[in-house]
Amino acid sequence: MEERRTRRYQEQAEINEPLNRTESRRQNKLRSEEEKTQILKRKLDIVIGILSLLIILTWLFMRFINF
Numbered sequence: 001m002e003e004r005r006t007r008r009y010q011e012q013a014e015i016n017e018p019l020n021r022t023e024s025r026r027q028n029k030l031r032s033e034e035e036k037t038q039i040l041k042r043k044l045d046i047v048i049g050i051l052s053l054l055i056i057l058t059w060l061f062m063r064f065i066n067f
Contacts, residue, residue, distance in 0.1 A: 019027070
């Protein structure tokens with residue numbers, strides 16, 4: 001969380017022109033959407049990995065137990 005804040009302040013400090021309120025809100029909205037997208041991507045990757053592992057384990061169980 002702290003890392004996000006410092007990165008946000010650094011990005012705003014790099015911009016020479018002060019942003020008006022609408023542009024600032026638009027950029028904050030885009031930035032938050034990107035962060036949420038990254039979090040969802042990570043969660044989806046974890047779910048896909050777990051499901052793949054469960055499918056393989058189920059197949060191995062059925063193969064060696066002879067169902």
